[in-house]
Amino acid sequence: MRRFIVEFLLFALLQISLLAALFVGFSDLRRVSPFMPALEIKQKRLETASPPRMILIGGSNLFFGIDSTMIERQTDYSAVNMGLLRGLRLEYILNEIDAQLCPGDLVVICLEYSTLNGDSMGEEGQLIVSATTRRLSNLRLLTWPQWRAMLDHDAAEYLGMVFRQSIQKISERKKREDPGIEGAVNDYGDLTRYHDPAATMPEGGDQRTLVRVRADGVKASVRRINRFVDSCRDRGVAVMFAWPPICRTHFQEGNEQAIEFEQLLRDNLKAPVICSPADMVFEDENFIGRSYHLRGTGVQLRTQRLIDAVDAALGEKN
């Protein structure tokens, strides 16, 4: 028995060493998820920003489309932009900040329509694994179904993906020019590379912003957000909901869907909805690549509208 265990451990050690050498030398996690390194900047900001804080949570609409310096200049809040990837899903996005909240904080939820629906992008599991491998303490943010999915298949898929990419990197003759995000994310967690009006995004196609409302999915999301709102209220934390940006063309095509989304939230959400989808419509040229992603002046415009909406809501509240 002892011999079996020793041999097994030796072989396992050999494999782990070989894989570790391969991953350290050649893995390119940016290819797995180019934005994931920003997670650490955001979590550090959340831990260190002085209260009271305005914490923005959601997907990449916030990562691309917020200028936190404007929030700090115009409000009394320290800005924390936690928006990164909608594929991390609502549960993780809420859990990520939940334990860090303190009295006086303001949480602005700005979820993409598909996140409200609970639609699957097919890569959620791998994003979760990617987030947890970057920072093991993120494991505590996972729910039981997420743990289960990770163990059942996501972790193996992720390992395979990193392995394949490492091997491919070895075999590539020419180094791939990957923009990454080094130096492109400020201390607040905003992606600043595309704040330049002339910026274009090298990859990513146009994606429909508005999707058909799945009432069951939206109601489930609202129930989860309401639990979060209740818990925040008990701790003296304010919560508000704002709609993500949308380009004019898509808004015109999906106007009815937007109304339905809004109605569902206004009827069921315990947190105030501080704007309407129409308030967050911007001209098409303000967007790059995927249509949730603002650039250039669009970022300032959106941030200003958000600040105004928050001010108005706080004024009403007081």
Added chain:
Amino acid sequence: MIFTSLTFAIFLIVVFTTYWMLRRQSWRNLLLAVASYLFYSWWDWRFCLLMLATSLMDFGLGLALGAAKHQSTRRWLLLLSVLGNLGTLAFFKYFNFFAENFQVLASKFGWQPHWTTLNIVLPVGVSFYTFQALSYTITIYRRQMQPTGRLIDYLAYVSFFPQLVAGPIERASHLLPQFLKQRHFDLVAAKDGLRQMLWGAFKKMVIADNLANLLDPIYNDPSGAGGPMLALAMVCFAFQIYCDFSGYSDIAIGCAKLFDFHLMRNFAYPYFSQSVAEFWRRWHISLATWFRDYLYIPLGGNRVSKPRQAFNVMLTFTVSGLWHGAAWNFIIWGAINGLATLPLILWPARHRADPSETPGGERNLPSVKTLARMVGTFIIICCAWVFFRARTFEDATTILTRIATDLLSSGGWAAVGAMLDDESIHIRTLIHVGILVVVEWCMRRHIHPLDFAGLGRFWRWLIYTVIIWDILYHGTGGVRPFIYFQF
């Protein structure tokens, strides 16, 4: 819990370590029973209740059978067990099938029954553990073994996690005594078990799952594909189902070896068979022998007249088809195999190949005659698989008709070439299929191809590393469940 998941790896390490730390056999059996129920509950905890209920029924009936003096009482008790087990199976697996077909039949006579089918979830592996439980009461009825009075041991026998959801379907007389005897760690068997598990994982994750990605779109819409594409899908499915199911069996058998259990062989290089009858002695051996022992032989086997023997063969194969699934496609698949087996059953060859014999003969390269027989058998088996895999009977006939009439069309071959050009993974998967055939041919004298305990450590570890890295590179992450889970 799927064998190729990280969950199972963690589960296995924990159970293995705890198991060998326990000294008393009864504690080890309790651990196996609890672990097996945990393993099963990973799909749905409610499935455990059904398995527990049928296990308790058979345990009680086994004791009653052992105590009964009169033959008539024993017969009634056996009947109760058969009805209880097959009734459960019939309800969960076949209720909707028979209800739908009864409705269709009744409507032909102008009667419109107004019942509806039930929304029944088929518990994973119910066909497997039901047959295993039945083997217990039948064996006791035949006085081939005494019933056990140890409930935990019996529960562990029925639910033994390595073979719970897709076999091999063990006989009580073979597996249950292993739960009752003292077990010791066997270094050679444990190492061999790990090697067999590795080979099974390779077949499943690298070949079966990637072949599924290739052929699923074709089988889902066969009307849009030409003859060559359909022929490719037909052959690919033969390898997919082989790698999927034999991969599962390899992992199950290898896993059992870690606990000093020896499960029966389930596959013996079936695609090197030289006749359909031989194929069925090498494919899913545990089920084929179950039907042979508990259906074919009780019906009279080959001790009856030729027409009756033919009837017995056809009935056995048709029931075997129905066992696989509640659909006409499976019944037709079983019947085709029965028809293809008939000539050799009715006019047997002088020499009857046994699974323990080297498939394809002892020569390193097969003779032309042997090769022709193997290819011919493979083609018949492939044609039958079309009915097994196709969504409907119409789809199956479309596929076979188009293969027969359109196989040589240049446009069809160009479409195959274009598809392979677009997806390099498909080409690599087909290369893996080629490697599989060569490796299995070279190693066909062994129980499994990685049975090379005599090789030096360096070479062994090198081979393991190559396979593990191949799984990591080409594997699909193990998301896709094993095909036989649905049965």
